[in-house]
Amino acid sequence: MKLSLEKRQTLTNLWLVGPATLAMVLFIFLPVAIVAVLSFTDYQFGAKTFNWSWLDNYIKLFSSSIGRRAITNTLIYVAVVIPFSVGFGLLVAMGLFRMGSWAPRFSNVLKTVYFLPIASTLVAMSVAWQMLLHPSLGLINQVLVAFGAEPHNWLSDRGLVLYTLSMIGVWSSVGYNMILFLAGLAAIPSELYDAAEVDGAGSSWSRFWTVTWPMLGPTTLFVMVITATNAFRVFETVATMTRGGPAFASDTLVYALYREGFVYFKAGYASAITMVFFAFLLMLTLLQFWVIEKRVHYK
């Protein structure tokens, strides 16, 4: 028997979008709801029962020094990574873009070099960084000493460790930002530069302010949000190099969520950390939408 055209269409639609939608609900929306509920309990992994603890987990997170440390560490990390990663990314992209016209080969080689950190396994690279940063045997300190400077305990000095990790974060994300900026630069019509020259904005400084910077506006915004989102999720380097230490000096939200949840099995508390982490990211994303909304007329 043949189904009517409408029925056939509906079945087709179901067949096309059904699996993906179901998977999304099952692995994204349902879990988010469960996390939200769990964050109000004292549930422990493996336990048979749990009690409602309402806001206790959140209070604990915001009132304990360790919880606050994780939050501020994450924010500092993000705040350091964004300007350096975006700034260097833009700088490098402009350099390479210009170089592309007179030394395309070399510029391509450099592009690849900058992109290496993204393709490489961060955990493996962390191990390499750890060797480089070794307090007495590492290349960096040995070079510093050779030049008569003070060596530092890059990863075990509590005042320094977060910034060391941030720099490694910058190292790993600069290439990605560079590629995005390169795409943005390539999309700027060369006629605009010509127009700027005719209009008297011929020096590279005024070219940058008249054309490049404003035209890259949307790209920059996008790059910043991507960088921030990724920075918020920092986990690999912390887990491999410092485990949040020394003395929680490099503890971050995601690492704390891992530690509390999967090392100490405090599912309820870890859910609360998750929700806070999520809230930060959500605010960031909404901020992005808001700013982009204000700038739609760009295109």
Added chain:
Amino acid sequence: AETEIRVHYAIPTIWSDTQQILSKAFMDKNPDINVIIDGPAESYGDGSQRLLRESIAGTAPDVAYVGLNLWRVLEDRGLAQPIDSFIGDDPLLLGYTPALLSLGRYKDTQYALATSASTMVMYVNPELVKKAGGSMDNFPTTFDGVIDLAAKINALGSNIDGIWVSPHDWRFQSLLGSYGGRPMNKDETDITFDNVQGITAAGLYQRFSKEAGMKTYSENDARQAFPAGALGIMFESSSLQARFTEGAGDKFNLTVKPTPIASDDKSKVYFPTGGSAIVMLAKDKVKQQAVWKYMAFVTSPEGQKIIVENTGYAPANSILIEDKVYLGDFYKKNPNALVAHTQIANYAGPWFAYPGAEGVAATELVSASLVEVTEGADPSKEMKGLAETMRDLLGMK
């Protein structure tokens, strides 16, 4: 029929070869039991977390080597099975002294058997000692002397360090024990390291750092620096001896010295015994029989000999210590091992685990406070604060 038992262990650095030899020797004797060794966990801490996680997932092994201080976590969640019925009525005959049994006993029930023991010793690089004008024969036996020597070594060069000890609960308990202190009172209802002994012991961290230039190495950093010859004196578990000897290679003749005794009352001194215990996780009766056979083998003089000869651990069976037949040759070849085992024989004590679900988390707080002290916080204030925080956390009020 053939029974299959799955064995979990941790710290492959020390154990991975030993485990192979043990299981092979066991299976040779018991051809009807097949031992499968799980991939190791990286540390005792990770090991017990993994066991918990696997129990949540329902994939827990049948028998596990766990840290001597950590089997209680398993007992707490009902994973460890009581083994009194298997031991029988005369444990001493098997070489299980009451002291040894106490390491695995809780509320009059035996859950674990110690399989190996270690305490904290000093590893010394004689080359650096000599360069700094010290002498190995006249090696200091007090902390003051050690600090003095370390300061001299530290002055040798910008990438040479004098001394290092990890800001870690077990190391701290060891130093505390040297002063005759205990982290908790007898019935584990109160924290006691905020007394003079505790504060002095914690203060050692600050003195190491201030007077002898101790860096805040991570454990890995230090374990790389010492074999490389960049570190003069290192406090570490005696179990790492084999590893370090291999790492030092021809560069220097690694020497083990006992941890200084700081208390005048030697009877109060104790060094918490690290090492492992073996627990039964299997719930199935048939499996339990096989598991017990394995546990008995591992703790027998025969099994213990394998463990001692292949790791740096001291034995956990009295027969082995009493009867020179087993280890006489070994000590002749390994004077360093003798130093460690003698220290264990004289001063072994329990490794305190903080009670309750937050017990593991509490050790992290201890670490954090030790870092604070190392970096200049007032030891007295810090330790008192820590004690308060922990009483809160552990529900001791």
Added chain:
Amino acid sequence: MSSIMELRDVTRCFDSNTVLDHVSIKVEQGSFTALLGASGCGKSTSLRIMAGLDRPTSGEVLLNGRDVRGQNAYERNVAMVFQSYALYPHLTVAQNIALPLTMRHLSNLGRMPLLGSFVPGATEARRTIMNKVVDAAKSLGLEELLDRKPGSLSGGQKQRVALGRALVRDPALFLLDEPLSNLDARLRIRMRSEISSLHRLTGKAFVYVTHDQTEAMAMADQIVVMIGGQVAQAGSPRDLYERPVHRDVAAFIGHNAINFLEPGDGINAGDSIVGLRPEDLTPNTAGSLSAKLEASEYLGSEIMLSLRSRRGTEFRAIAPGDYIVPTIGSDIRLAYEPQRVHLFDAVTGKRKSGVKHEAVT
């Protein structure tokens, strides 16, 4: 009249690729010159060299008779309108138009959004600029749009903003690079007359690049036809239509593609190629040319006939709208006026002058 802009024997090579090959173009004061040619023939390159955005490999560039090869675009004070308008999307219409003036009259500091107001003189400068912008906007009917951003403008409006930006500077010369090619047909025709009247209004010389011969014919005083990096012919539209110097020029000019008939196709012209425009070829029972009718297209006022000569060459003729089309496939006769016939050399393609009349039978 003297020439305001002149390219003298200009050659431009990109690597080994010669894009302009000894090009000489003279633009008279106040004239409207169109550079016409197929895509890639070097029109934009010529214009960019005039503007100072590109430099010739050899040859001279004269502005008002002075060599300006050492001057950049801004110093030459030429205005340029780009094909895609090249408006700054982040600036309002007013700011876009004002930009060239801002760059000239305000220091770096004075251009800063807030700080600027504290720089002495900046406020007056700003006011003068604003007045000029409003004037330019008025003359282009843009007053209402001054605060909009280019993204929200229609093609024609963008076009006018681009013109405004050129206008406000009071330049010596306007250079326009296919400014209408992005517009739809109706709008294009309207903007055509707006640009023409702007030309009349300012009295300045315009150089206008296009590949659309209709546009060039309709607007220019002088058309420079470029083919393959060389100037094929320069002259008035009527010159080009009536006396193309080369068969390629003839092929390029004219609303309907010109027919080329070879010897044996029915027009006797020795070994020359005969060029005859469809509009000059009409069905006429007394005509001298006979051909087979292959198709007809009714266009309202006229009917386009597709024909095939004896020798098999396809060509076209135009009949009046009321012509009764015979059945497809039948032979018809066509007439033409002899003076409408163009003769080209079969080998070089050059126009053969003088021989025209006698060669036609």
Added chain:
Amino acid sequence: MSSIMELRDVTRCFDSNTVLDHVSIKVEQGSFTALLGASGCGKSTSLRIMAGLDRPTSGEVLLNGRDVRGQNAYERNVAMVFQSYALYPHLTVAQNIALPLTMRHLSNLGRMPLLGSFVPGATEARRTIMNKVVDAAKSLGLEELLDRKPGSLSGGQKQRVALGRALVRDPALFLLDEPLSNLDARLRIRMRSEISSLHRLTGKAFVYVTHDQTEAMAMADQIVVMIGGQVAQAGSPRDLYERPVHRDVAAFIGHNAINFLEPGDGINAGDSIVGLRPEDLTPNTAGSLSAKLEASEYLGSEIMLSLRSRRGTEFRAIAPGDYIVPTIGSDIRLAYEPQRVHLFDAVTGKRKSGVKHEAVT
């Protein structure tokens, strides 16, 4: 002749927006019907409804007299050629043309690249398909291109591949949606005649959507003019040119936009609006209409004059190419033939018939 495709009173709404409003179109067997109208008037929607790609909100769709509203595009066996050709960029020309046959004649298994050859019958089926593809390619002059990908083809070649894909299926009806609009002017004219000859060759009915009146006039037997979702007029090209039923239709048809003169502009026609095509209006010193010359554009064979009437209405006239244009701003006189005048109601825009001759003075 019977009708092969008929839309009967079809209405199509998108949400609250009525795109087709009671449209009835009849396509005769073997005919060439053009759907002509401005952008957005619903041409494509009508075509898509004929094809079965879209469904009417109300009304009937008849194929060969049978209601086919329940059949999808494939089941109706119509062929469609799209504006952008819609060639599959990842398939070769041969594969593109073969695809409809492959879908019909090979099972799922047989379509697999390697496995396919083991399926019984697949090899023969493949061979038959390949033969048909080669036949179609030959008839369109595409043999050489069979292994190329669409990306490397010119516009005209792509167009022919798209036709080939339609042709190979031997469909009941060809539907073409602005197939020439992406081509340049010269090529468009050539492809026009190719499509016409294809129509003659296959003898099938063609429905051809375009917004270019020249195209519709040149190719179609029947033109359906659509305005704002309704059928404004349907008839032969000559009908539409000579007797437009509405001023909007008149405005749409004809190469040059028709002039509309109001009462007081110089032609006395009561309160009717006068439509007069530029090609029907010529400078003539004896002409009855006088106006001011505002601009002239030289187009080669003719000269387009922009004029302004006494009352200020702009309009255009065409002079022959050799006309000597008076100075801009002078008054000239123009003549027209009375029977070329169209009269429309000033309010409804409907044609006023019968009153034409007497109304003209």
Added chain:
Amino acid sequence: MAGAAVILLPFVWMLSLAFKPRDEIFSTSIQLLPSRLEWSNFIFALTETNIPLFLWNGTVVVLGILVFQVMFAVPCAYALTQRRFLARKLIFGLVMIALMVPFHVTAIPIFLGFAQVGILNTYWALILPFIPTAFGIFLFRQFFAQLPSDLFDAARVDGLSETAIVWRIAFPLALPAATAFAIFSVTTHWNDLFWPMIATTDPNLATPPRGILYFRDEESGDNVGPLMAAAFIVTAPLVILFLMAQRKFIQGLASGGIKG
């Protein structure tokens, strides 16, 4: 450029260490070049350790994830752009929301759920949670939205079923986007440490980063030569893959509307 040198530093050091004999690794003087090339580190890493197993695990997991992601995302993205139905807006809204949810948020409940079902410590545990890829749907949707709908209408007229259209027309056309997506997906999951650390405890299931950690701990941190060799071996496949697909990737980025 100096920046490039900084970027390269850890790579150079890694290689240098990987080739150094053991006694030169922990030396107190700086030597970039080893005194002799020590292949034994690589041989050790490849034969004495589980590195080949880790690579295999990584490949299985990464390809498994990719194949399922594509199988689920492409039809959905296609339907969202080229078909009209009631729930379309709703589903697209869901995708946009899902886009904002980082994986870390869902880890705890998924862990619990998998524990219930008993599939922790299997390949499935590593693959399943990543199948719904809002990012993939979004990327493909952006790409399909740029394709003319004529193309799909033509396919319908030619008699292709919707499923056939998805896989025979839409997907081949989306190859640039698919390449970009594949690189994203592969690098992300090859390098992911968070979930493997949670979902698996069995070292025999370790993916490369997890394996590196096992390896590091197993060798107690002082057997750096083989560790670096292992790190190099683990990093190399992705770098090579990336170099091969670099152009497509950037192209896909540019066309896929990832920016703004």
